[in-house]
Amino acid sequence: MLRRFAVGALTLTALTTPAIAQQTVSDLVTDFTLDNGMQVVVIEDHRAPVVVQMVWYRAGSADEKPGVSGIAHFLEHLMFKGTDSFGPGKFSATVAANGGTDNAFTNYDFTAYHQRVAADRLPLMMEMEADRMTHLNLDEDAIKTERQVILEERSMRTDSNPQALFGEQTRAAQYLNHHYGIPVIGWRHEMEQLNLQEAEDFYKMYYAPNNATLVVAGDVTPDEVHKLADQYYGVIPANPDLPDRVRPQEPEQRAERRVIFKDARVAQPYVSRTYLAPERDHDDQKPAAALVMLAQLLGGGQSGYLTDKLVFEKKIATYTSAFYNDTSLDDTNFGVYAVPAPGVSLEDAEAALDDALASFIKDGVDPAALERIKMQVRASQVYDRDDVAGLAQMYGAALSQGLTVSDIQAWPEILQEVQPDDIIAAAKQVLNKDHAVTGYLMSDKEVTQ
């Protein structure tokens, strides 16, 4: 949930990072840990006198207690309500008065705060961000007004958008036990009851240097950042009572699930299928790498296998895609969807989708297609260096989701090493309907097309 803009949950492209000759992305990166346990990553780019600071807390909506869904995101809003040193609204006002921009976002596994300013403003940004890590002031008035704001946010993002409501329902069906099945923004009836005590409890439990990663990207040196980080963040004591990050895990999934969602506002029906899938794990990223390649081969734009079969050959779909969220602390999703061509039913689109998935496994991987994807992975080594703010996002998210700097830096090479057999084996394992939710988004103005 971005605090200010109507953009969906943070997604990270699978195709990021280094591998080949010249300077690599890894060469730009330095990392270290402060004495109080706060992890620090510096990404250098000296082309312009600009810096991005991000502080990532390893606490997101999936870390919430039962019954208070949305509290992680609510707290993110409340973090702008002021401290003794910087009163209500002063945080963003100070950033703006220094020519900068700031925002924050919450996801299942993390909450992050960031500012973009001229490089010489970094000390002030650190002073303010460190200040609100432990000195936040909250009162009932702020709670009451800001709760209305998050309810309006839910209305805007979710309740006004049948696709978002559909996604919420299919995700809830996907996870039998894990809190990933609960929306980041929260269920409305629980959001309406969120209170000061719950917000403070979450803040005190999770907002501490030993539960945070600082990422600084731009026109800075690691030495400067180390010195400043020691000065501003290093003095904050670690939370000795920080709980282990143990969350309810998925049991074995044994039954196919189907979600039929009807809404008068649906103009374009579609069918989706999501499968429970393994994520990238520390020192164990190969299965995920094969799934990244599978998603690209199936759904990679105009030349993807599904588009080839359903859009070009059979003309049964207007649009298809495949996706895989590789970075996640716990079990993630692999998904495909198809927008049927005019006059084609969702049932026929689903059948064609299943046929295509089966024939992909039977036909095997087209080596030329795999080589094109690997070429793009290599090229991202060049393009990513032009966007250090994007790199900061990628490092911050991965480090908040169970990976290490060495995992991140090994990833491009692991992607290059994926073989056709690995991909087919991964497809056979993951594309199992017993682990899947099939969803139909349709208008309630008609029964079926």
Next chain:
Amino acid sequence: MIRFVLPVVLALSAFQAHAEIKIQQVTSPGGISAWLVEEHSIPFTALDMRFAGGAALDEAGKRGATYLMSGLLEEGTGDMDARDFAKAEDALAASYGYSANSDSMSISARFLSENRDEAVDLLRRSIVEPTFSEDAIARVKDQVLSGIRADAEDPSSIASSKFDALAYGDHPYATAIEGTEDSVAALTRDDLMTAKNNVLVKDRVSIAAVGDITPEQLGTLLDSLLGALPTGGAPLPQTVDLSLTPGVTIVPYDTPQAQVVWGQKGLGMEDPDFFAAYLLNTILGGGGFESRLMHEVREKRGLTYGVYSYLADRDFADLWGGSVASANDRVAESISVIRDEWARIAKDGVTEEELDSAKKYLTGAYPLRFDGNGTIASILVGMQHDNMPIDYPATRNDKVNAVTLEEINRVARERLHPDQLRFVVVGKPVGLDPVN
């Protein structure tokens, strides 16, 4: 080779920060001009091109032709079909973007230095000799029609299309660039060829390149990429006077949260009052949490997640508008607060402190925009499209800083018209009546 190179060194100073970008004007042997920023530290180039006119050049009865054409350029050229083209693009790790909007059509690309010639040649083939096969036309039409039907059920699209219809009379701005289901269904291959020849002309294009390329290399690239395009194009539309009347229009729609857009006459960059108005809008409702609208509607009352006002400086019309979304039973209060703030700032103006904060924000944020090759190329193309001088980035902050309290408050009095606002509300608002 290059007829002349005019290097302009721009010192952008944000506080102590100091950014320098060297913008060169390059003219190819064939006479095509572009702005260039050389940045050899990363081996790729971002190229951005904007053709003036865009979807505003759709011929009578052919609404949606330019939009559909923009979606078909990458769908096949010569003996390559859409899939072959996509494979070739992927194999080069290049990426091309084609998009039409109401004032222009943009074509952007990024490509590696190691295969620049091949990447540019592939791009050339899509621009100069697209196939527009019947198969591809049918396929992309279905995609466009799907989008048109989705917009017809989307509250914010409904709100803006209703507002545009009220504001722009018979000007192309009054209708959606995607066209209607009927107009799109009727488009033929000939219509698309006509649209291409009307829009993609080499004497109406603004170009910028940023990255690992020299002026000489860029000159050669431009001639091979665009040399075969025609000149001329369809006549540009006339400037339109807004046909807005004050009042409230309600479009009944079953949704829990009402979507609102509003507006009045605005002013463009050519207007001597532009920078005062720009600062005024920043204080009133421009983007950040610091704006009066954000403070009054969101922070103080919790009536919305976001409320914004903006100066829409289009090529042939100027609008001062805004948007908000609130629950059906609270939207009347949101509109009332917005009206009050519009009236209060027009009557009482802003404070010295507000003006100072807005100046600090805008002048500090400006150099931070020049971040990344693709972003810089896009900014430079926008500047050329808007006829701004090549040294504009070096003088822009001075223009912001030159605005006085007296001037901004005069502009608030003269240019903001709370009694002229037209609101369009999509939803089931409670306690709000239409006013015509």
